[in-house]
Amino acid sequence: MVKATQTKPRKSAVKKRKRAPRVKILTIQEMATGIGVSTRTIDKYVKRGCPRTTIEAVQKWRLENIRAVSEDCQDDEIGPETRRAELFDKLESARARNIKNDLMEGKLIRKDTVITDITMASTRLANRYNSIGTMCANYCPSEIKATIKATIEEVIRIGFKEFCNDLGKYL
Numbered sequence: 001m002v003k004a005t006q007t008k009p010r011k012s013a014v015k016k017r018k019r020a021p022r023v024k025i026l027t028i029q030e031m032a033t034g035i036g037v038s039t040r041t042i043d044k045y046v047k048r049g050c051p052r053t054t055i056e057a058v059q060k061w062r063l064e065n066i067r068a069v070s071e072d073c074q075d076d077e078i079g080p081e082t083r084r085a086e087l088f089d090k091l092e093s094a095r096a097r098n099i100k101n102d103l104m105e106g107k108l109i110r111k112d113t114v115i116t117d118i119t120m121a122s123t124r125l126a127n128r129y130n131s132i133g134t135m136c137a138n139y140c141p142s143e144i145k146a147t148i149k150a151t152i153e154e155v156i157r158i159g160f161k162e163f164c165n166d167l168g169k170y171l
Contacts (some may be wrong), residue, residue: 025052035059118167129156 034055
């Protein structure tokens with residue numbers, strides 16, 4: 001009887017298995033930032049089978065998925081988010097109509113008109129106030145005219161500067 005001997009295959013005969021390239025999986029945050037939705041929405045997408053390979057794949061899946069869901073959806077199945085959005089649009093439309101009507105009825109004044117009027121009034125006021133120092137100094141003895149004029153003008157300048165700063169908050 002002949003003994004069977006085991007022979008090792010030669011190294012050249014052994015085929016090495018090539019690993020498939022690793023596919024990067026996007027994080028929930030990367031996906032949310034990439035398509036401009038919340039991480040909560042992305043969680044829902046992933047649970048429904050959204051790919052996590054690239055932003056383009058997520059966008060493509062989203063377009064196809066949203067289209068399919070909207071085609072299958074009945075009017076009475078519209079979610080609360082959609083109802084809220086519709087209600088918000090209606091409220092904004094109503095506010096815009098009210099503002100337009102109030103403007104036409106003269107209940108509102110345009111901001112640019114108010115700014116122009118306040119600018120003109122404050123300029124006239126500044127001119128009047130700036131003349132007070134000279135007028136008061138004319139009634140004083142000559143030794144204190146300059147001091148009185150400078151003091152009054154400084155107080156008026158500071159007060160007017162404060163007035164303009166406070167008014168600037170609203171314009």
